[in-house]
Amino acid sequence: MAYDFRDFLNKVMDMRPLEIISFGTQEGTKADKLSQGRGGKLAREAGSLDYAKKIESFLFFLQNVRRPSGIDDEEFQKYKIIVEALVEKG
16 A cells, blocks of 8 residues: 555545545544554555654644644645645635
C-alpha cells in the first residue's frame, strides 16, 4: 500500500468537513493498525506511521482551525487545496 498524503488530500477534496473527518479518522486508524503485528515492519518502512501522523495533524487543523504544532511550512501549504475547496462550497 502506498502512504501518500497528497493522494489522501485529493481523495477528500470534494468531501464536506464531517465526511473528511470520518474518512480521515478511518484512514489514519487503518494505517496505524497496519503498522503493528504481522507485516507491520513493512508498513512502517513504507511510511504508514508518518502518513497516519500527517492525517491526524490535518484533522486537528480542520477541527480547530489552527496550525498544528510541529508542522513545517511545506507541509502546511498542502492543506491549501482543501481549504480552497471548502471555501468555494461555502
